Amino acid sequence: MIIKNSEFIISAVSPLQYPTDNRVEMAFVGRSNAGKSSLINVVTNRRKLAKTSGTPGKTRLINFFLINNEFYFVDLPGYGFAKVSKKEQEKWGNMIEKYLIDRPQLKKIVLLVDSRHKPTKDDINMYEWIKHYGYETIIVATKSDKLKKSEFQKNKKIIKDTLNIRDEDKFVFFSALNKSGKEEVIDLLTEGIIEME
Structure with a gap:
């Protein structure tokens, strides 16, 4: 599928603000x-659709982007790094959880992990949580331009083993810098979407 149109719709903090x-x-x-924001921008061919920042944790709301007037990409607040208070982190956690549990329109979840490092405890918890609720899962290992050729298979095995990835899950290396993996990500995202509607 070719993504021709993409537009920001709303930043939501509660279900009352989600698209209807x-x-x-x-x-x-x-x-x-x-x-996450860089991936969304590359996939949609829009440099500034999702706001990127040198400060991790900039996304503090649930951002909805309408793609090809057909479906939504939903950018959720990041976890595990931002220098914010425990209370603020709990607030984000509740917001994310509420969205993921109570959203029948949600069909696929893309879990981004850094291809250079072993997944963190937060990554493992998120993956287990996604699988607990039965969502179709795509694992995207980002920043792959930083890997040597010899590291791809080794790092893929580390990521898969650490997360205990299920056979049905998809896995792809991706780089926002050189755009490698872009077409594969789009294919995995849009596969079966027409049938779902």
Whole structure:
């Protein structure tokens, strides 16, 4: 699928603000510095659609982007890195959890992990949580331009083993810098979407 149109719709803090048109949604989760906004910008060919920042943890709301007037990308607040109070982190956690539990439109979840490092405890918890609720999961290992050729298979095994990735889950390396993995990510995201609507 070619993404021709993408537009920011709303930043939400509660279900009352979520879109009400029942289009299919795909959510992006990951650590604060995993590169969710950069991935969304590369996939949509829009440099500034999702706001990126040198300060991890900038996304503090649930951001909805309408894609091709057909479905939504949903950028969730990052976890595990931002220098915010415990109370603020709990608030984000509750906001994310409420969205993930109570959203029948949500069909796929993209979990971003840094390809250079072993997944963190937060990554493992998030993955287990996603699987507990039965969502189709795509693991995107970001910043792959920083890897040597010899590291790809080794790091893929470390990530898969650490998360205990299920056979049905998809896995792809991605780089926002050189755009490698972009087409594969789009294919995995949009696969079966027409049938879902």
